[in-house]
Amino acid sequence: MHQTLLLRGGRVVDPSQGIDRIDDVLVRDGLVVAIGPAETGADEMIDATGLIVAPGLVDMHVHLREPGREEDETIETGTRAAIAGGFTSVACIPNTEPPVDTQATVEFIHQKAMRADTCNVFVVGCVSRNREGKELADIGQLVEAGAVAFSDDGAPVYDAELMRRALEYCSMFDKPILAHEEVLELSRGGVMNEGIVSLLLGLAGMPASAEDVMIGRDTALAESTGGRLHVMHVSTAGGVDLVRMAKARGVRVTAEACPHHFTLTDEALRGFDSNYKMSPPLRTAADVEAIIAGIVDGTIDCIATDHAPHAPEKKMLELDRAPFGIMGLETAVGLSVTRLVATGRIGWPRLIEAMSTLPARILGINRGTLRPGSVADITLIDPECAWQVDVKSFCSKSVNSPFDRWTLRGRAVATIVAGRVKYRLT
Amino acid sequence: MSHTHFEPETVPPGWSHRHLLDLERLSPEEICLLLDTASRFKEATGGCRQKLSVLAGRTIVNLFFENSTRTRTSFSLAARRLGADVIDFSASGSSLSKGESFIDTAKNLEAMGIDAVVVRHSTPGTPHLLAQRLDVGVINAGDGPHEHPTQGLLDIFSIRERLGNLTGITVGLVGDIAHSRTARSNLWGLIKLGAKVILCGPPTLVSPRWRELGVEVSHNLDAIVPRCDVLNLLRIQFERQNTRPFPSVREYAYLYAMNKERLKRAKKDLLILAPGPINRGVEVTADVADCPQSLILNQVTNGLAVRMGVLWLTCGPRGRTGGVDVSSRPSSAGRVA
Numbered sequence: 001m002h003q004t005l006l007l008r009g010g011r012v013v014d015p016s017q018g019i020d021r022i023d024d025v026l027v028r029d030g031l032v033v034a035i036g037p038a039e040t041g042a043d044e045m046i047d048a049t050g051l052i053v054a055p056g057l058v059d060m061h062v063h064l065r066e067p068g069r070e071e072d073e074t075i076e077t078g079t080r081a082a083i084a085g086g087f088t089s090v091a092c093i094p095n096t097e098p099p100v101d102t103q104a105t106v107e108f109i110h111q112k113a114m115r116a117d118t119c120n121v122f123v124v125g126c127v128s129r130n131r132e133g134k135e136l137a138d139i140g141q142l143v144e145a146g147a148v149a150f151s152d153d154g155a156p157v158y159d160a161e162l163m164r165r166a167l168e169y170c171s172m173f174d175k176p177i178l179a180h181e182e183v184l185e186l187s188r189g190g191v192m193n194e195g196i197v198s199l200l201l202g203l204a205g206m207p208a209s210a211e212d213v214m215i216g217r218d219t220a221l222a223e224s225t226g227g228r229l230h231v232m233h234v235s236t237a238g239g240v241d242l243v244r245m246a247k248a249r250g251v252r253v254t255a256e257a258c259p260h261h262f263t264l265t266d267e268a269l270r271g272f273d274s275n276y277k278m279s280p281p282l283r284t285a286a287d288v289e290a291i292i293a294g295i296v297d298g299t300i301d302c303i304a305t306d307h308a309p310h311a312p313e314k315k316m317l318e319l320d321r322a323p324f325g326i327m328g329l330e331t332a333v334g335l336s337v338t339r340l341v342a343t344g345r346i347g348w349p350r351l352i353e354a355m356s357t358l359p360a361r362i363l364g365i366n367r368g369t370l371r372p373g374s375v376a377d378i379t380l381i382d383p384e385c386a387w388q389v390d391v392k393s394f395c396s397k398s399v400n401s402p403f404d405r406w407t408l409r410g411r412a413v414a415t416i417v418a419g420r421v422k423y424r425l426t
Numbered sequence: 427m428s429h430t431h432f433e434p435e436t437v438p439p440g441w442s443h444r445h446l447l448d449l450e451r452l453s454p455e456e457i458c459l460l461l462d463t464a465s466r467f468k469e470a471t472g473g474c475r476q477k478l479s480v481l482a483g484r485t486i487v488n489l490f491f492e493n494s495t496r497t498r499t500s501f502s503l504a505a506r507r508l509g510a511d512v513i514d515f516s517a518s519g520s521s522l523s524k525g526e527s528f529i530d531t532a533k534n535l536e537a538m539g540i541d542a543v544v545v546r547h548s549t550p551g552t553p554h555l556l557a558q559r560l561d562v563g564v565i566n567a568g569d570g571p572h573e574h575p576t577q578g579l580l581d582i583f584s585i586r587e588r589l590g591n592l593t594g595i596t597v598g599l600v601g602d603i604a605h606s607r608t609a610r611s612n613l614w615g616l617i618k619l620g621a622k623v624i625l626c627g628p629p630t631l632v633s634p635r636w637r638e639l640g641v642e643v644s645h646n647l648d649a650i651v652p653r654c655d656v657l658n659l660l661r662i663q664f665e666r667q668n669t670r671p672f673p674s675v676r677e678y679a680y681l682y683a684m685n686k687e688r689l690k691r692a693k694k695d696l697l698i699l700a701p702g703p704i705n706r707g708v709e710v711t712a713d714v715a716d717c718p719q720s721l722i723l724n725q726v727t728n729g730l731a732v733r734m735g736v737l738w739l740t741c742g743p744r745g746r747t748g749g750v751d752v753s754s755r756p757s758s759a760g761r762v763a
Contacts, residue, residue, distance in 0.1 A: 004477075020693065097614045195635065196635050196636075196639070197631055199604075199635055199636060200450070200610070200639075201550050201551065202550040202569070202570050202571030202572035202573070202605075202607060202610060203550050203551075203570075203571075203572070203574055271554070272550065272551025272552075272554050272555055315526070316527060316529060317527060317528075318528060318549035318551075318552050319549055319551055319552075320548075320554075320570075321549070329753045344520065
């Protein structure tokens, strides 16, 4: 017995096929059948008039916290937050307790994700055993278990020799290293961007150069090894330039930016609210502009959230004791549409490319497309919907978002995973 | 000893804050009102020696998460001179060492029916966070390297007592600007009252970025000494350094200590301040610290006067025209959209 779903009359935006037109999308048994005028009579029909119909959004940088820090988030709550935010796939970062450096841990996450039965969870494995930065994790075995990329995020791969070996070694699996770029000596003790605001507030600064120097090192290592480097959460104008120059030289480098880094500046710290504390930190207006320019010209390939939930009691501390991190899954579409599309900086095809096509391609997963025969992961977005963020209504377990009560434009109204409607905005 | 009578019944209408968190967000008029109030209390108490009862029945808690001797003593004395009860609460030996958060600690004290907390903490912004969450007044007695408003006020009070007016005078703040809360409070107070400020020290302690505020930055003490009417010599805060920002104490003193030689090239009536505790031989030599132009001990007495003024304005009974406090408003700055 076939199960069919018809999305009728939406604006279908699929950069993987160069499609941007009003059309119908027919899904059968969890796969996309066709984009084109369809007859009625499907088992289920969604009127998509006025909505963007996009390949399911992919967030390649999410901290689901499980195993080990279930007080902040679990695979179940995190993936529910993902579908509420329009994401059909997330890649979870391995800085858990224990870190994801064995097949057993990868398997555990897959099991939990299957039980949660919400969105796809792709596992990122550790670069180094126990995330200690001393020796490589068993990367080949992790690939065998399904790891799609490797990262010690939360911290940089500090030893340059280890980073070189990681890039070399991963190249035989064609897997990227997702790099948190930070020279720790330069940022030690810091809680915010180093600049006039940190000077005025007397808060220890994390200079932009701490990020730039490491991006410089890693692009050089990617160049010399031919390995694949993905620069996570670029926050500085200098970082954008370094990635742009490396790409021009043909280095295999990609990059992501987070919504908070193209929305907020370090001025936000003036209220001493730890919800504005994240790493890398909020920078200056010039950095914000450089990141947006990087998204516009493609230097920054994709948008990722760095969703980093922390239980309220951890964030309700003095600014230097509170942990780094900001939630992102449930505000990413709204912030990106508001800051990038509504302002005319990019069009819908580029946004969908940055939030679906390219992250899927970087991770090497068969998602991010509505090509007939592909898995029917689809996100419906109301491009005009003006809505107010309410952290209390979040599906996530934590509330550390500074965007509470912000009015945003653009919101996912339905999230379809493998042909099944997993989320509908009521 | 005769002195003017000053036993006000209500806080003047020009003052609307229940908290004193920083000088950055006070207006010049409010700073002047604070200084004038301090001045009247100083006179009315015969140089801060006698007791009034304007805050009788009020309870002030010294909530010190970081060690302090002189500031805590000064606040305690000032509160007692106004007739208030004072309780000292220090972090060591309290629930904090058992893992209680600073907010819970403060909320517990608040539930005991106090009127104000005087807070010192090593982290910038902690008094601001408390002010958002408590219903009682919060007075910042130093939050990390951010601000120390009563120290800034007492420095300015001491200068004003000698010079009458700050408009157009040149004040050099010398030394560890990076880690000095005193520097930041002085900077804001001085700028607002019309003084010209020069920040002086090595670039590792005095960032050229300060120029973005429109203040002068110099790395050469010898070059600025002749132009200054006041020098405020800030202590090197060795305890707050990650890596040493200069090669040696000897080299620092060679370049930046205020000594007899440099004093010779200064204006004859140069005033010298140091917020203390002073490191003799580092930022100031002993002969200069004890010279006639030194206001170092006046500063300590004036600290009492200023803290009386602050406690009265923040804790005293409001008149019918008393306004609404705006000093703890959360900032909406930083939003680009």
